[in-house]
Amino acid sequence: MKFPPLLPWKTLSATLPTTLTVTLCLTLCGCGRHTVRNVSEGSLSEQDRTMLQRYETIRGALAQDDFRTAKRQAAEFEKELGSAAPESKPASLNYVASIASAAGIDAQREAFRGWSKLAVERTNGVQGFYVIHCPLPNCGDWVQKDANVDNPFMGKAMHNCGEVQK
Numbered sequence: 001m002k003f004p005p006l007l008p009w010k011t012l013s014a015t016l017p018t019t020l021t022v023t024l025c026l027t028l029c030g031c032g033r034h035t036v037r038n039v040s041e042g043s044l045s046e047q048d049r050t051m052l053q054r055y056e057t058i059r060g061a062l063a064q065d066d067f068r069t070a071k072r073q074a075a076e077f078e079k080e081l082g083s084a085a086p087e088s089k090p091a092s093l094n095y096v097a098s099i100a101s102a103a104g105i106d107a108q109r110e111a112f113r114g115w116s117k118l119a120v121e122r123t124n125g126v127q128g129f130y131v132i133h134c135p136l137p138n139c140g141d142w143v144q145k146d147a148n149v150d151n152p153f154m155g156k157a158m159h160n161c162g163e164v165q166k
Contacts, residue, residue: 048122050080051092052129055119056145058099062112062152063159067105074099074108092118109138109153116152119143134162141165 044052054077061070078100081093095118098111123129123143132149133141139153139161149162 044122044126047090051090052119052122052143054096055092055115055143058112059142059144059152060150062105062109063150063155065105065155067108070105070108071100071102105155112142112152113138113140116140116142131165132162133165136161 054073058070058073058077061067061073074096078093078096081090081096092115095111095115099108099115102108102111117140120131120141120143123131128145130144130147131141132144132151134151134153136154136158139151142152142162144150147164149160149164151159151161154161
């Protein structure tokens with residue numbers, strides 16, 4: 001196998017600062033990574049608004065280590081979603097069903113982590129929602145209606161672990 005010749009150090013050192021500057025600028029501004037929608041909460045579909053209301057209730061229960069409330073709320077929402085026409089059942093149904101049937105709060109939090117990815121997508125650029133990030137293992141991103149961090153993955157042990165992203 002024949003490899004291309006290496007660039008001479010002079011050429012590499014001349015282009016490296018420009019390459020690093022461009023890469024840094026693209027990384028900091030997020031160009032190409034996100035499509036920002038500047039829309040109000042009212043522009044969400046009725047299904048998305050309902051999903052996010054239930055999501056917020058269950059998020060709050062998990063942040064308070066309240067297994068029973070999270071289970072009850074998820075079971076009620078699962079029942080509502082189950083009665084919908086098959087073509088209109090949201091992707092969140094599987095996560096909600098997992099929270100409702102979970103044997104423990106850790107399993108609920110694992111299902112909630114998947115549901116949170118959907119919530120982050122749905123609220124991208126929508127005013128009135130905050131995406132919070134916790135870098136700890138078994139955490140991640142989630143959505144809240146206010147900027148006061150209330151971590152559903154860590155519960156009372158570290159309820160304020162996280163940082164507002166957008």
